Amino acid sequence: MDPWRIYVYNEGLSRFAVDTYDDSSNKHAHLTNFSLNKKNDKFVNNTNAEQDDMGHKWSIKGLNKHLEAMGIDMNLMWSKIYDVIIKSLICIDGHI
Secondary structure, three states: OOOOOOOOOOOOEEEOOOOOOOOOOOOOOOOOOHHHHOOOOOOOOOOOOOOOOOOOEEEHHHHHHHHHHOOOOHHHHHHHHHHHHHHHHHHHHHHO
């Protein structure tokens, strides 16, 4: 794999936990595990594809719009995400 080619698909889903994390509960449950969330009475399902930033499952595009409206520098954020991806792949470079 020389040179590396890294493709990042920056569209997908962002999932949010229904309940606040409590470390005394099931420590093996993933906080945003959809199978746990969808059975919860507090789970809000998005029924309108035009509103991609409501409920407990948003599109990445909807999350980006929301964070940008909060004043987050999205170019900086994505740059940091890419940096983590690259550094993670460098860690395994000799092992694959």
